Amino acid sequence: MIIEKEDKLILVTNDDGLYAAGLRTLLEVMEEFGKVVLISTLESQSGMSQALTVKTPLRTKLLEENERHRIYACNGTPTDSIKLAINQLLERKPDFVVSGINHGANASVSVLYSGTMAAALEGCLYGITSVGFSLNSFSREIDFSVCRDFIRIIMNDLSAGPLPEGICLNVNIPAVKREEIRGMLVCRQSRGNWKEEFDKRKDPMGRTYYWLTGLYNNHEPDAEDTDEWALRNNYVSVVPVSIDMTAHGYIDTLRNRLNGSSR
Amino acid sequence: MIIEKEDKLILVTNDDGLYAAGLRTLLEVMEEFGKVVLISTLESQSGMSQALTVKTPLRTKLLEENERHRIYACNGTPTDSIKLAINQLLERKPDFVVSGINHGANASVSVLYSGTMAAALEGCLYGITSVGFSLNSFSREIDFSVCRDFIRIIMNDLSAGPLPEGICLNVNIPAVKREEIRGMLVCRQSRGNWKEEFDKRKDPMGRTYYWLTGLYNNHEPDAEDTDEWALRNNYVSVVPVSIDMTAHGYIDTLRNRLNGSSR
Numbered sequence: 001m002i003i004e005k006e007d008k009l010i011l012v013t014n015d016d017g018l019y020a021a022g023l024r025t026l027l028e029v030m031e032e033f034g035k036v037v038l039i040s041t042l043e044s045q046s047g048m049s050q051a052l053t054v055k056t057p058l059r060t061k062l063l064e065e066n067e068r069h070r071i072y073a074c075n076g077t078p079t080d081s082i083k084l085a086i087n088q089l090l091e092r093k094p095d096f097v098v099s100g101i102n103h104g105a106n107a108s109v110s111v112l113y114s115g116t117m118a119a120a121l122e123g124c125l126y127g128i129t130s131v132g133f134s135l136n137s138f139s140r141e142i143d144f145s146v147c148r149d150f151i152r153i154i155m156n157d158l159s160a161g162p163l164p165e166g167i168c169l170n171v172n173i174p175a176v177k178r179e180e181i182r183g184m185l186v187c188r189q190s191r192g193n194w195k196e197e198f199d200k201r202k203d204p205m206g207r208t209y210y211w212l213t214g215l216y217n218n219h220e221p222d223a224e225d226t227d228e229w230a231l232r233n234n235y236v237s238v239v240p241v242s243i244d245m246t247a248h249g250y251i252d253t254l255r256n257r258l259n260g261s262s263r
Numbered sequence: 264m265i266i267e268k269e270d271k272l273i274l275v276t277n278d279d280g281l282y283a284a285g286l287r288t289l290l291e292v293m294e295e296f297g298k299v300v301l302i303s304t305l306e307s308q309s310g311m312s313q314a315l316t317v318k319t320p321l322r323t324k325l326l327e328e329n330e331r332h333r334i335y336a337c338n339g340t341p342t343d344s345i346k347l348a349i350n351q352l353l354e355r356k357p358d359f360v361v362s363g364i365n366h367g368a369n370a371s372v373s374v375l376y377s378g379t380m381a382a383a384l385e386g387c388l389y390g391i392t393s394v395g396f397s398l399n400s401f402s403r404e405i406d407f408s409v410c411r412d413f414i415r416i417i418m419n420d421l422s423a424g425p426l427p428e429g430i431c432l433n434v435n436i437p438a439v440k441r442e443e444i445r446g447m448l449v450c451r452q453s454r455g456n457w458k459e460e461f462d463k464r465k466d467p468m469g470r471t472y473y474w475l476t477g478l479y480n481n482h483e484p485d486a487e488d489t490d491e492w493a494l495r496n497n498y499v500s501v502v503p504v505s506i507d508m509t510a511h512g513y514i515d516t517l518r519n520r521l522n523g524s525s526r
Contacts, residue, residue, distance in 0.1 A: 047315035057472035209320035240510040247505035
C-alpha cells in the first residue's frame with residue numbers, strides 16, 4: 001500500500017480481536033475515507049480499559065497488505081496496539097484513530113472499562129482526531145450494517161475539521177433496523193453503576209471461584225441528555241469524551257476544605 | 264477482626280502487589296483511622312488501568328487476620344479486587360477505599376493508565392469516598408515515611424465529611440525529605456503525553472520485539488496550578504478526579520457541528 005501525501009491515513013483497532021464482525025464493517029467504511037492501517041489482537045481484549053503491557057515483550061506481525069489497507073496482529077492491549085502503530089509501524093502520524101465497532105454498548109460508566117474507548121483516548125493523547133464506535137448488542141449474529149450511515153456522517157464531519165485537543169468521541173448505535181433509528185443525539189455520559197457483579201461457584205476440588213458478571217444500574221433513566229436515554233430511545237448517542245479527568249468545578253471547594261493544612 | 268458499628272471500615276489495595284513497601288506504610292497509617300480490610304495481588308499490576316478480568320475465574324484467599332486488619336490475596340486486577348471485596352468479602356459497605364502508596368507518581372495523564380487510581384475510581388463508582396496515594400520515586404530503597412503526615416491530613420479531612428458523588432482524590436507526594444516538602448496544593452491534571460515509547464530488540468531467533476518504555480513530555484511545565492508543577496516544586500499535589508469523562512464544555516459546539524445530520 002502506497003500512502004500518497006493527499007491520502008488520509010486512518011489507524012483502526014478494536015478490543016474484540018481481528019476476527020470480529022464489527023471490525024470488518026469498520027474497515028470497509030474507513031476505506032471510503034482513506035488508506036487504512038488496521039492493528040488488533042487474535043484474542044478479545046474486552047474490559048482491558050487503558051491497560052499497558054509492561055511485563056512481557058510486545059510483538060507485531062503484518063498479516064495482509066493490498067492497495068487500500070495493511071493489517072497487523074499484535075499481542076498487546078488496544079492501548080499497546082495504538083502506541084506500537086504510531087511509534088513503530090506507520091510512515092507518518094495518522095489523520096484519524098478509529099476504534100470498534102464494539103460488540104456491545106460503551107455508554108455511561110462503561111467508558112472507564114472499555115478497551116474500544118481506551119484506543120480512542122490513546123489516539124487523542126497523541127493529538128489525533130479519534131472516535132470509538134459501539135453497537136448495542138452482544139449477539140454473535142448481529143448485522144453491523146446499520147452502523148454504516150452513522151459512521152459516514154461522523155467521519156464526514158471530522159474530515160471537515162478536527163476535534164479540539166484532548167477530546168475524542170464515544171459513539172453508540174442502537175441495534176435496531178435502520179428505519180427505526182430516530183437520528184443522532186449529542187449527549188453526556190449517564191450516571192450509573194454495576195450491581196450483583198459476581199457468579200460464585202465451586203470448582204471440582206471444592207474451592208470457591210468467581211466469574212465477573214453484573215447488571216447495569218442507571219441512576220437517571222429519565223435524563224434525556226444522557227447516552228443511556230438516547231440508546232434506549234433508538235437514537236445514536238455521541239458523547240465528547242475528555243482525557244482531562246480533573247473535577248474542575250470542585251477545585252475551589254477542595255482548596256477551602258484543605259486550607260490551613262496546605263503550605 | 265470484629266467490626267463494631269462505630270468503627271470506620273477502610274478497604275485498602277494497590278497495584279504493586281502484596282509485598283510492596285508502600286502498601287505496608289498505607290496499612291499502618293489506615294489502622295489509626297479504623298478497621299482495615301486489605302486486598303491485593305501477589306504480582307504487580309502496574310499500568311492495568313481500570314481493566315476487568317472477564318475470561319478467567321477470580322479467586323481470593325484470606326492470608327492474615329488480627330484485631331486491626333484482614334489481608335486477602337486476589338488473582339485479579341486492582342479493579343477486580345475492589346469489586347470482589349465490596350460484593351463478596353466485606354460485612355458492609357466500607358467508609359473509605361484507599362489505594363497505594365504507589366511506587367512512582369500518577370500525575371498528569373498517568374491517571375488514565377494507573378491501576379492505583381483505577382481502584383480509587385472503582386470505589387468512587389460505588390459511592391464510597393476514595394483516594395489514591397503515590398510517591399514520586401521508582402527506587403526500591405525509597406522510604407515511604409514522608410507520606411505519613413500527608414495521608415493523615417487527607418484522611419482527617421475526609422473523616423470530617425465525604426467527597427461529592429463521582430469525585431475521588433489523586434494525591435502525589437514528592438520523594439524528598441519531610442522538611443523539604445513545602446505543603447499541599449490542590450491542582451488540576453497537567454497536559455502532557457509520552458514519547459519515545461519503545462525499546463526495539465531482536466530475540467535469539469532474530470525476531471523483533473518491543474519493550475514499552477517512554478519519557479513523559481509535559482506540555483505546560485510553567486503552569487503553577489498543575490500536579491506536575493506541584494510535584495517538581497516539592498509540593499504534595501491533590502487533584503479531584505471525576506468519573507464523568509464527558510467534555511461538557513464541548514457539547515453545544517458538537518451539537519452545532521452535527522446539526523442537520525441529527526434527527
